[in-house]
Amino acid sequence: MTPSCDFYREMMQCSSGLRDPGQTAFRNNICGKLSSRQFQVGGLSEGQRVNLTQHMMPRHPHQQIDFYRARVFCGTYNRDGSMFISAVQVYVCNVYGEEENHYSLDLRPDTxxxxxxxxxxxxxxxxxxxxxxxxxxxxxxxxxxxxxxxxxxxxxxxxxxxxxxxxxxxxxxxxxxxxxxxxxxxxxxxxxxxxxxxxxxxxxxxxxxxxxxxxxxxxxxxxxxxxxxxxxxxxxxxxxxxxxxxxxxxxxxxxxxxxxxxxxxxxxxxxxxxxxxxxxxxxGHLVKHTLLRARFSPPATTGQRYIYTACAKGRVVVYDTLTGEVVQTLMTDNYNCVCVRDVSWSPSQPGELVSSSWDGLLQLWIPHPRIRQAGAGTTSSHESAGTHSHII
The missing domain is CATH 2.130.10.10 (YVTN repeat-like/Quinoprotein amine dehydrogenase)
Structure with missing residues (x-):
């Protein structure tokens, strides 16, 4: 173990609530923590809040957010998690601000x-x-x-x-x-x-x-x-x-x-x-075909305890940053080995993650199964080029 690795371990244990002085007895006692907050015996520290939510891992395919007749190359939440933006092989992606007019920026070198x-x-x-x-x-x-x-x-x-x-x-x-x-x-x-x-x-x-x-x-x-x-x-x-x-x-x-x-x-x-x-x-994941994305899990809900990655086998793989072990592998019931290129964990909703794959699917994953309401889980299909935005 190198000194740098020791320092990282100490920092991760503090940020994820695994080392919280004075709260050892309630470290893994969710009821105790909530009761303490309810009766104002003591509020939850940031580390304790993260310790409550970091165990809410994405596990279950909940909803197909969208389906395209082309490969999805990118899909990511914005900083506060209020919007999700995707880019598809045959689509043009535009971002609009408060003004109606916008200008394109030519990135090509002249030579x-x-x-x-x-x-x-x-x-x-x-x-x-x-x-x-x-x-x-x-x-x-x-x-x-x-x-x-x-x-x-x-x-x-x-x-x-x-x-x-x-x-x-x-x-x-x-x-x-x-x-x-x-x-x-x-x-x-x-x-x-x-x-x-x-x-x-x-x-x-x-x-x-x-x-x-x-x-x-x-x-x-x-x-x-x-x-x-x-x-x-x-x-x-x-x-x-x-x-x-x-x-x-x-x-x-x-x-x-x-x-x-x-x-x-x-x-x-x-x-x-x-x-x-x-x-x-x-x-523990497979990198093939294209430039696959890997990211830190969000700080607000996990303390960045995990690293999660796309996988060419059609999976999402989640690692524990401290141990290096695979703690979660996500794949749909109709698993067909289509490359997942991008992954994005919601920065605000605990345990919600979206995977973007080459079969044109944007898949939402959640910690626990939910009862689908009428109309939930439906997808829209896009067959021609155009601009598309989706807010979750």
């Missing part, structure tokens, strides 16, 4: 005929877009002037993922097919000579997604090497770790888009490379 944005994030003030693209660059666009303001030569091959430190937009995380996750500080970043402030190395294949914990320290990466890794940015990788990752990625000879995962990749998923600086490694 490239073939170009794709693989990942996109808004800055904390919503004034900028940060994108990771197929040419290995990160592009930053100012929405107010409708123009690009910064171009970063970030990765040797495709740049597949980008994320921002939730506490500010100065720190940028990027990752790509080279298997490296790089950390950039805009306050000391030069377009002419872009250098990351640090690199996180330990994966053996390309990285598909990044999610930050929101504490300014920790993040996770999902990878084609069939693992998720937890990182602490106070512990960057050294040259030997970076060289080991680059060498291992170059030795990969399979294409995850259509080939089966080699047996050696599955067998050695938890074998660490020299210089691997990750805090934890999680394995």
């Amino acid at each position: 490239l005929d073939r170009f794709c944005v693989f990942s996109l994030r808004f800055s904390s003030d919503d004034k900028e877009l940060i994108t990771a693209c197929s040419d290995g660059y990160l592009y930053i666009y100012n929405r107010e002037i409708c123009d690009r303001t910064l171009k970063i030569d970030a990765h040797q091959d495709d740049a597949d993922a980008v994320a921002l430190d939730d506490q500010s937009s100065h720190i940028i995380f990027s990752a790509g097919d080279d298997g490296l996750c790089k950390v950039w500080d805009r306050r000391c970043l030069s377009e002419a000579n872009p250098r990351p402030v640090g690199t996180l190395a330990g994966h053996k294949d390309g990285i598909t997604f990044i999610d930050t914990k929101g504490d300014g320290r920790h993040l996770i990466t999902n990878s084609k090497d069939q693992t998720i890794k937890l990182w602490d940015i106070r512990q960057f990788s050294q040259r030997d770790g970076i060289a080991a990752t680059l060498g291992e990625v170059q030795r990969q000879s399979w294409d995850y888009r259509w080939q089966d995962v080699p047996k050696r990749v599955m067998r050695d998923a938890l074998v660490k490379l020299p210089g691997d600086s990750s805090v934890m490694t999680y394995a």
Whole structure:
């Protein structure tokens, strides 16, 4: 156990209510906690509230929110959980604000005929877009002037993922097919000579997604090497770790888009490379076909105790961040191995999660079975291109 892992364990136990001084007797006694609150013997601390709701895991398929005649690539809640936004292969996604008029922003570089944005994030003030693209660059666009303001030569091959430190937009995380996750500080970043402030190395294949914990320290990466890794940015990788990752990625000879995962990749998923600086490694889901998403569970209802991920086997897999064990696997009754690409856990409703899959289905999962009311569980079908929004 590394010092970084010990610190993370202590922090997680406090945030999830597993270590709450003075409340040991009521730690797992829900009736005792509610009775104490009811009779004003003592209010519930934030840790105690999380301890009550973190056990409400998504378990049961409740409602098919929507069904499309195309692959669903993205589906996520907004910050307060009042809206859910999805993006489909043949659909155009528009976001409307208070004003009726809106303007499109051309993200294409002038010099490239073939170009794709693989990942996109808004800055904390919503004034900028940060994108990771197929040419290995990160592009930053100012929405107010409708123009690009910064171009970063970030990765040797495709740049597949980008994320921002939730506490500010100065720190940028990027990752790509080279298997490296790089950390950039805009306050000391030069377009002419872009250098990351640090690199996180330990994966053996390309990285598909990044999610930050929101504490300014920790993040996770999902990878084609069939693992998720937890990182602490106070512990960057050294040259030997970076060289080991680059060498291992170059030795990969399979294409995850259509080939089966080699047996050696599955067998050695938890074998660490020299210089691997990750805090934890999680394995038990399948990464194939496309850039699958993995995320931290919400802080308000789980204390971010879990990491959950999409899976190419048509499942949603939930890990305990501290033990690395799979604590929940979600699959529908008509399980047909269609790739689940994105997953989003409601930030406000305990145990509610939506999975987005390549069979065109948006599926809502809940902690306990509910009696369906008349008209509940019906889905709408979309067969032609257009704009679609759905509020839960």
